[in-house]
Amino acid sequence: MKRMLVISVLLCLVLSIAACNIQISTSSFPPAGQVPSTGQIPSTGTQVTPLDPGWKAPAQSENSPALPGIADVVEKAYSSVVTITTEQIVSDMFSRQITQSGAGSGWILDKKGIIVTNNHVVEGARKVVLQFADGRTYEGTSANVFRDPLTDMAIIKVDLPDLAASSIGDSAKLRVGDWVVAIGNPLGKGIKAKEGIISGLKVTLSMDEDESLYDLIETSAAINVGNSGGPLLNMKGEVIGITSAKISSVGVEGMGYAISINSALPILQELVNKGYVTRPFLGIELYTVNDYVAYYNNLGINRGAVVTYVQPGSPAAQAGLKKLDVIVQYKGKDVGNAPDLLRALRNSQIGEEVSVTYVRGKNAYNAAIKLVQSPPPTR
Numbered sequence: 001m002k003r004m005l006v007i008s009v010l011l012c013l014v015l016s017i018a019a020c021n022i023q024i025s026t027s028s029f030p031p032a033g034q035v036p037s038t039g040q041i042p043s044t045g046t047q048v049t050p051l052d053p054g055w056k057a058p059a060q061s062e063n064s065p066a067l068p069g070i071a072d073v074v075e076k077a078y079s080s081v082v083t084i085t086t087e088q089i090v091s092d093m094f095s096r097q098i099t100q101s102g103a104g105s106g107w108i109l110d111k112k113g114i115i116v117t118n119n120h121v122v123e124g125a126r127k128v129v130l131q132f133a134d135g136r137t138y139e140g141t142s143a144n145v146f147r148d149p150l151t152d153m154a155i156i157k158v159d160l161p162d163l164a165a166s167s168i169g170d171s172a173k174l175r176v177g178d179w180v181v182a183i184g185n186p187l188g189k190g191i192k193a194k195e196g197i198i199s200g201l202k203v204t205l206s207m208d209e210d211e212s213l214y215d216l217i218e219t220s221a222a223i224n225v226g227n228s229g230g231p232l233l234n235m236k237g238e239v240i241g242i243t244s245a246k247i248s249s250v251g252v253e254g255m256g257y258a259i260s261i262n263s264a265l266p267i268l269q270e271l272v273n274k275g276y277v278t279r280p281f282l283g284i285e286l287y288t289v290n291d292y293v294a295y296y297n298n299l300g301i302n303r304g305a306v307v308t309y310v311q312p313g314s315p316a317a318q319a320g321l322k323k324l325d326v327i328v329q330y331k332g333k334d335v336g337n338a339p340d341l342l343r344a345l346r347n348s349q350i351g352e353e354v355s356v357t358y359v360r361g362k363n364a365y366n367a368a369i370k371l372v373q374s375p376p377p378t379r
Contacts, residue, residue, distance in 0.1 A: 048275030048376045051114070051146070051157055055272045057265045058110065060170045064236040073181050074193045076237030079133045079164040081230060082106040082115055083185040084156075086125035103188030105230030106130065106156065107239060111165045114272060115156040116264075117229030118244055119147045122154050133191065136160060146271045147377070150279070150346075152213060152244055153264060154229075155271050166231060169238030171217065171260035174198055182221040182243055182256070184230025196221025196256075205245060205257055212339050215263040217241045223256030232258040280348045280371040283314020288337035289326055297324055300362040304328040305338040307358075319367040321358065328364070329357035345371075 067073050084104040092098050104121030108114070115130065122128055128140045138158045147154040178198045186192050200218030217232060223243055232241035241258030270277045286305045287293065294302040304326040310317050327335050331354050335341045348354060353370045 048146075050275040051155075051272045052112075053273050055110075055114075055269070057269045058165065058168050060168050060261075060265075061236065061238055062170075064167065064169075064238060066235045067237055070179075070181055070193070070195050073233055073235060073237045074183065077107075077166060077181075077183060077231060077233050077239075078191065080108040080166040081133060081183045081191050082108065082117075083131040083188075083191060083226075084117060084121055084229065085129045085131070085188065086122060087127040088124045089126060103185055103226040104228045105184035105226065105243070107183075107229075107231040108163050108165045109155070109268065111163045113158040113160055113163060115158060116242060116268060117154050117156060118242065119149050119152045119154045121229045122156065123147065123149065128156060130156065130158060132160070132163075146275050148267055148271060148277045150277070151259065151264075151267050153242065153259065153267050153271070155268060167236070167238045168261060168265075169234050169236060169240040171240045171262045174201060174217065174234070174240060174260075176201060179235050180217075180219055180221055180240070181233045181235075182219065182223060182227060182230060182258075183233065184227035184243060186222075186224040186226045188226050194222040199255075203257065206339065212343070213244065213257070213259065214343075215260045216244070216257045217260055219256050219258060221256055227256075276376050277374075278350070279374045280345055280350050280352065281315065281374040282345060282369065282371065283311040283316045284321065285309040286327075286338040286341060288339070299324065299326055299359075301326050301328065301359045303337075304335050304359070305341045315369045315372055319356070319369045320365075321356075321367065322360070325358045325360050327356055327358045329355070331355055 067076065084106050086102040087099055089097055090100045104117055106115045106117035109116045122145050128145060130138045138160055140156055140158065144157050145154055176198050179195065180198055181193055181195050183191060183193045196219045198217060199220050203216040203218050204212060204214050205216055206212045219232065227243045230243045231239040232243055234240045240261050242264055243258045245257040267277055285308045287308050289299060289302060289304045289306045291302050293306060299306065307321055307323055307325045310321055310323060327341055329335060330341055330344045348371055350371055350373045353368055356367045356369055358365055
């Protein structure tokens with residue numbers, strides 16, 4: 001009996017750890033000479049061909065009536081939800097190349113074949129298979145996928161007729177306590193629905209050292225592996241969020257997160273119009289400074305954002321910044337860590353000249369840097 005109890009407890013712990021879409025993690029800075037590559041640099045490569053430069057995002061509904069019950073919400077949205085299966089090549093612990101499968105969700109933004117999902121669902125996939133509610137399937141490749149890793153959003157273009165597009169709601173009208181429904185492909189088992197309430201609005205969540213998600217909707221609706229990219233619906237059956245993350249830890253329940261649709265629409269608009277999202281660009285990669293980082297890299301300060309890479313020819317390079325410089329102020333405001341600087345940079349404008357204060361050794365320097373447009377990613 002005791003043996004069975006121990007096995008049951010261990011199994012529960014394993015399942016608790018595994019059941020998440022994105023693991024909320026922290027990372028430590030390695031010793032000098034092993035600086036990680038994180039931060040602001042997007043890959044450069046061939047020119048991205050946009051899907052439709054003249055495309056306009058669908059209008060958000062204004063006066064749609066609330067539906068009588070959850071079953072009516074599901075019925076309205078069900079035909080626009082897509083299950084996604086991916087394949088990518090990874091290396092196992094013996095450095096052997098193996099094929100790894102993944103599962104996710106998506107929803108139809110436009111009847112012309114624009115499918116919304118999360119970046120982490122399709123990132124690195126060599127094959128993407130979509131299963132529609134009417135039984136049709138579509139197999140795509142990376143050429144069909146347009147991604148924005150910074151906001152964890154992506155679109156997939158498919159060439160199929162008669163697709164049922166979702167209705168779009170207004171996330172600014174949400175209130176804590178409102179009922180919502182999450183529809184997706186949990187555990188790769190097909191389209192399922194789970195109800196919950198909104199437990200928080202405008203939430204910020206740090207995913208890792210160089211990535212944070214903003215303006216999130218926190219919900220008690222059950223979110224599991226495979227739900228990523230699926231729609232979060234209000235009681236009108238409208239998409240008001242994109243299911244994105246879950247905190248998974250022993251003793252933590254009912255904390256799922258979705259990207260608000262009002263934040264998502266401008267990103268989706270650019271992905272369709274341009275093929276990628278343009279942002280102000282410095283040309284550096286960053287890491288947060290702490291006592292450990294400062295000691296192993298002989299830095300003169302134990303706070304701020306340390307430069308781990310400077311792209312040749314970039315605005316930062318032209319201003320004289322070098323690897324292991326520590327940025328402590330941006331536009332006159334203190335920089336406590338790398339996410340602080342990335343957030344401030346995101347809120348700046350292309351073409352703006354910004355002041356940067358950085359520490360090199362034991363000396364502080366000031367630089368005026370003109371921000372340029374970020375280059376397109378590698379396809």
